[in-house]
Amino acid sequence: MSALKQRRLMQGNAACVHGAIYAGLRFYAGYPITPSTEIAEGCARELPKIGGRFIQMEDEIASIAAVVGASISGLKAMTATSGPGFSLMVENIGYAYMTETPCVVINVQRGGPSTGLPTKVSQSDTMQARWGTHGDYTAIAVAPSSVAETITETIRAFNLAERFRTPVTVLLDEVIGHMREMVSLPEPGEYPVVNRVKPTVPPERFVPFEVTENLVSPMPCYNEGYRYNVTGLTHDTMGFATNRSDEIAPKLDKLKYKIERYTDEITKLRVDMMDDAEIAFISYGTVARTALQAISIAREAGVKVGNVQLYTIWPFPDRQIAELCACCRKVIVGELNMGQIVHEVRRVLPHDKQIHTIQRYDGEILTPHQLLQKLDEVL
Amino acid sequence: MSDSAGAPQPASKPAPKSKYDYSKGPLPLNINLQWCKACNICIAFCPTQVFEPDRDGRPVQARPEACTQCTICWTHCPDFAITSNYK
Amino acid sequence: MAVTTTAEKQKSDVILQYLRPRKKFPSVWCAGCGNGIVMGALIRAIDRLGLAKDNVVMVSGIGCTSRLPVYLDFNSLHTAHGRALAFATGAKFAQPHMKVIVITGDGDALAIGGNHFIHACRRNIDITCVLINNYIYGMTGGQGSPTTPPSAYSTTTPYGNSEKPFDPCSLAIAAGATFVGRHTVHHTPQLEKMLIQAIEHRGFSLVEAISNCHTYYGRLNRAGDAVAMIKSFKENAVMLAKAKEMTPEELRGKHVVGVLHEIEKSEFCDEYQLMVDRLKGGQS
Numbered sequence: 172m173s174a175l176k177q178r179r180l181m182q183g184n185a186a187c188v189h190g191a192i193y194a195g196l197r198f199y200a201g202y203p204i205t206p207s208t209e210i211a212e213g214c215a216r217e218l219p220k221i222g223g224r225f226i227q228m229e230d231e232i233a234s235i236a237a238v239v240g241a242s243i244s245g246l247k248a249m250t251a252t253s254g255p256g257f258s259l260m261v262e263n264i265g266y267a268y269m270t271e272t273p274c275v276v277i278n279v280q281r282g283g284p285s286t287g288l289p290t291k292v293s294q295s296d297t298m299q300a301r302w303g304t305h306g307d308y309t310a311i312a313v314a315p316s317s318v319a320e321t322i323t324e325t326i327r328a329f330n331l332a333e334r335f336r337t338p339v340t341v342l343l344d345e346v347i348g349h350m351r352e353m354v355s356l357p358e359p360g361e362y363p364v365v366n367r368v369k370p371t372v373p374p375e376r377f378v379p380f381e382v383t384e385n386l387v388s389p390m391p392c393y394n395e396g397y398r399y400n401v402t403g404l405t406h407d408t409m410g411f412a413t414n415r416s417d418e419i420a421p422k423l424d425k426l427k428y429k430i431e432r433y434t435d436e437i438t439k440l441r442v443d444m445m446d447d448a449e450i451a452f453i454s455y456g457t458v459a460r461t462a463l464q465a466i467s468i469a470r471e472a473g474v475k476v477g478n479v480q481l482y483t484i485w486p487f488p489d490r491q492i493a494e495l496c497a498c499c500r501k502v503i504v505g506e507l508n509m510g511q512i513v514h515e516v517r518r519v520l521p522h523d524k525q526i527h528t529i530q531r532y533d534g535e536i537l538t539p540h541q542l543l544q545k546l547d548e549v550l
Numbered sequence: 551m552s553d554s555a556g557a558p559q560p561a562s563k564p565a566p567k568s569k570y571d572y573s574k575g576p577l578p579l580n581i582n583l584q585w586c587k588a589c590n591i592c593i594a595f596c597p598t599q600v601f602e603p604d605r606d607g608r609p610v611q612a613r614p615e616a617c618t619q620c621t622i623c624w625t626h627c628p629d630f631a632i633t634s635n636y637k
Numbered sequence: 638m639a640v641t642t643t644a645e646k647q648k649s650d651v652i653l654q655y656l657r658p659r660k661k662f663p664s665v666w667c668a669g670c671g672n673g674i675v676m677g678a679l680i681r682a683i684d685r686l687g688l689a690k691d692n693v694v695m696v697s698g699i700g701c702t703s704r705l706p707v708y709l710d711f712n713s714l715h716t717a718h719g720r721a722l723a724f725a726t727g728a729k730f731a732q733p734h735m736k737v738i739v740i741t742g743d744g745d746a747l748a749i750g751g752n753h754f755i756h757a758c759r760r761n762i763d764i765t766c767v768l769i770n771n772y773i774y775g776m777t778g779g780q781g782s783p784t785t786p787p788s789a790y791s792t793t794t795p796y797g798n799s800e801k802p803f804d805p806c807s808l809a810i811a812a813g814a815t816f817v818g819r820h821t822v823h824h825t826p827q828l829e830k831m832l833i834q835a836i837e838h839r840g841f842s843l844v845e846a847i848s849n850c851h852t853y854y855g856r857l858n859r860a861g862d863a864v865a866m867i868k869s870f871k872e873n874a875v876m877l878a879k880a881k882e883m884t885p886e887e888l889r890g891k892h893v894v895g896v897l898h899e900i901e902k903s904e905f906c907d908e909y910q911l912m913v914d915r916l917k918g919g920q921s
Contacts, residue, residue, distance in 0.1 A: 198731055219913045224730050229756040233723035236716065236753075240696070240727025243714065244735070248727070266717050393712050393732055394691050400657075400707050402715035409659060411707065585662055589669030594864040624649050625681075625825040626867075628673020629663040630656075634649040 176355040183348040184251075186318045187277055187341070188213035190325030191249050193357055194364055196275075197223040198248040200237035202230055202256060205289040206345040207279035210251035231256040235263040235276065242267075242274045243401060245392025247329060251277035253345075254287060254296050257303065264338050265304030266403045268426060271380070271388065273332035273367060275325070277341045279348040282534050291534030292345040294456055295508035300340040301485045307423050309430040311437060312340040312485040316459040318352040323362065324482065330365035331437060335430055336387050342484060344457045344507070346536055370397060379410040382421065386429035431486060438491055439482035444470060448477030450549065451499045453492070453516055455481040457536050458505040465542035476546060487515045501525040501549055505542060508532055525549075570614045576635045578617035579624070583608055586631035592623035647684060655680045655690075657710045664708060666701060669863025671822035671848030675769050676705050678825050678846075679738075682832035694737045696725040698750060701775040701850075702742035719749030722757040725764050733763070733906035736836065743770040744782040747805055751783075754805075758812035761840045762905040767832070768805055768843060771850035779853030786890075790857040809843045810898045816842035817898040821870035822849065824894065831896065840904050847874075847892050 181189070187210050199214035201207075211227065218225045224246070228234040231252055238248040252260060257278050267274055280296050282288025300312040311331050315324040321343060328339040370377050370389035379399040381388045391397035404412035405419050413419060430437065441459070444466055445451060454462040459480040469476045479495050481488070496502055502524055504513040513528045520526060529545040531537045570577070578600070588607030597620060602612035609632070611617070624632040656662065666672050683693065695706035699718035706713035712735075716724040721739045729737040746754050746768050757764060773791055774780040781791040781798055784805065788797040806817045816838040820828040828846060835842035849855065849866035860866050870892065877895040880888060 198727070200727060219909075219916055222913070224909065226726070226730060228723065228726070229752050232720065233726070233753055233756070236720045236723030237727030237730070240714065240716075240724035240729075241731035242727075244694075244728045244731035246731045248731075262717055263720065393694060393728070393735060396691055398690060398710060398712050400713045400715065402707065403717055404715070411660065587663060587668030589863050591669055591864055591867065595867075621649070621826075625677060625829075626674055626822075627677070628666065628668075628670050630652045630673075630677060631663070632649075633653075637649050 176358065178353055178355050180351050181318055181354050182209060182351050183318045183321050183343065184209035184279065185213050186321040186354060187251070187325050187343065187348070188217060189356065190322035191275070191329065192217060192221065192223075193322070193362070194326040194329035195247040195366070196249050196329070197221075198238065198241040198246040199223070199250065200226045200228050200234045200241070200248070201250045202228055202234050202252065204231070204253045204256045206281055206348050207251040207253050207256075207277060209348070210277060210279070231259040232263060235260040235267075238274050239263060239267050239270070239272050242272050243270070243393070247273070247333070249275040249277065249329075251279065253279050253281045253289075254283040255285065257296060257299060261299075261303040265306060265308070267338040268304065268308040269306075269403050269405070270401050271336040271390075271426070272338070273336050274338050275328045275332055275341065276338060277325070277343055279343045279345055281345050282532075288534050290345070292457060292536060293507050293532060293534070294342070294344060294458070295511070295532070297342060297484060297506070297508065297511040300342055307427065309427045310340065310485045311335065311337060311430060311483070312342055313439070313482055314342040314456045314484050315347060315482070316456050316480065317347065318350065319354045320482075321347060322354065322357060326357075326362050326364070327439070330363065333365045333367045334387070335433075336367065336390060337430065342456060346457050369395075374398070378408050380406065380408045380422070380425075382408065382425060386425050386432070434486045434488065435490070437483055437486060438488040440488060440491055441480040441482065442495060443478045443480070445477035445479065445495055447475055448499055449475045450477075450501045450503065450546065451496050452476065452478040452503050452505060452542070453481070453512070454478060454505045455484055455512065456507075458507060461537050461539050461542055462505055465539040465546070468539060469543060469546055474546065474550065481512070484512065487519070489519045492516065492519050496520055496524065499524065501527065503527045503529060503545055503549060505529045505537055507536065577611050577614050578619060578635060579611060579614075580633045580635050581609055581611070582631040585629045587629055589628065591626050591628070592632055595622050595626060597622065647681065651684050652677060652680050655684070655710055657708055660708055662708075665704060667852045669849070669851060670701070671771065671846070671850075671867070672702055672705060672769060674822040674825060675767065675828070675846045675848060676708065678829040679767065679832055680709070682829050682836060685833055686836060688736055688836075692734070692736055694725070694728050694735050695740060696721045696728065696737065697740040698742075698745040699776070700742040700745045702740055702769040703745060705740045719745050720753060721745065722750060722753040722764070722766065726757060726760070726762055729762055729764055730906060730909075733910075737764045738836065739764055739766045741766065741768050742775075743768065743772060743784040743805070744774045747783040747803070747808075755808070755812045758809045758814040758841050758843070760905040761813055761815055761902050763839055763841070765832075765835045765838075765842045765844070768845045769848045770805065770845050771848045771854060773850050773854040775850045775853055779857055789854075791853070792857070805845055806843065806897050813841070813902075814843050814898070815840035815900050815902050816896070818843070818896040819845040819847065819892065820894045821847040821874055821892060823867050823871040824874065827894070834896065838899070839907075840902060
């Protein structure tokens, strides 16, 4: 690694564009919405320079549709939006789940519901990233907590999308999207870039939604000789709509287990001071930054507290959370919403643990002072 | 898949003379009875009334000699159940 | 790209070469459904143009009409209700050399898909949109659509339609489409020729194919069976040149057919490429 890596003051949204292009983004279709618009603008400037394509569509629904169409055609594709736009997109995100199309959706979260707070932060779309669209499916969502992490998590999102043939949501809090920090831009080859597996059988023997060993079917690009049917109707392994129970259940099982089986590989956590912790903070995104400062102050005061930061929100890391909190008596879940991940924590931890929650939903971030106050109450 | 020009006749009567000259080749059209849904379009739109419906409504080439290969039947069949044996 | 074969060379069973090998036939459509007739005209048009199967993407939304691409041996993309043109824009823009054909219906394209319809026309993106208009929502059981005529019956207008329809061709022309034509399932040779023109045209082309839903529209409005409805299309079709001399009252209930609009304008993907070239030229 060269010692003189390019360092730059960069905005979170701009870093997202950088990470996406590093990961191979070559198609962006989007619609302006505060606080994500800078991502669209960045892609509009950068993609034409590298042979990529940018289009501003007429609404969010068209944006995600164009992204899915482009991905099926063979390009890595992304869109960025915020709460109201994500709500519009969920139907076609569901289409991407059903058709197993890789794509990345950046949700620069703002206050909701409805038009809410366009310029203020929240983490209130966490559950929507899991359950936004109708039906049974398993979702992947990641959450960076700094501008530098926005680059790495966006790259990871693309890699997960390509590996598992699924949409991946990046939950980027508005505060991180808009703030500026010094970052080192990644060098070529520094981070792995994963591409979708292509079929090797001749077209006559190609089964588009074949149940392979790892449950992910190879995916060709258009114009490579493989002509197949893609439909949002529940379909058989050939991609044709089906009504048969013995084809419906296996398809849904495939959507679920292709991801859940690999939860351990998708999970990414940052664990600080948890070895002897009696109380644990669980946090993600912006709150994790606050929690890290809070626990270092608390430790100086002698409190045995640690922090578990979730980078992968979905699939929720059941096993890891249970193990990490095994020796803690109390757990505090900090979120910028009225309690969303806390329900997952409650689901996972045994009943003898005390699970507390500190929530802030007035458009501002949690401060270390607030976390320490909560810690005081809980002790 | 093609229809028949006539059922086997009892040995006592002589076979009726068909107006269609089978020495030229097969019947003008080829009807896929499995794909035909008896929608009646070909029967109704044939300008020279080549077809008669059978008891299920599917076309039978009752007057094959009247066929001019005008293409109306096979270009209007929604199920591609008619093709021409000559075109 | 355009390899026009003579009538002798295209055989009547050419259709069979383009049907999807592993799909069950006959289709799920009702006996006599105009969708099948349009499908035949479309295949013959594609065959005459000599398009490579790998190079064709057929995109559709939801509805009876939208089941068409699944039956054919091309790259088929059966998407969400109303969104075919948006998906098609992504697929076309990602690989602009592909021929993208959108198959949609009156409800799919003009109600829920209205916005995407307008913008695809505006962009003049090189997509051929075949809008099969049967004046009703067929798949869901006969509800009114944005083209259902005034006073017509449907299951959601049981006392007669009190809304006014609009004309997709006028809408497309106003929004910027550069090739707009209309024909009916009765006029198959003309429809086929129009489809050839539409696919060859570089820019957004709309072909509105007037079709029969005798199962719902026909029954609810006593328009008859498939044969009766197709006969009525023949009787009520008026060529554009003749229609220009007719009064609005005379034109009521008639279908104005033919190429309604054809101009040359720069196409979306071409413009983007020009911009990219300018950018590269400026940099180097």
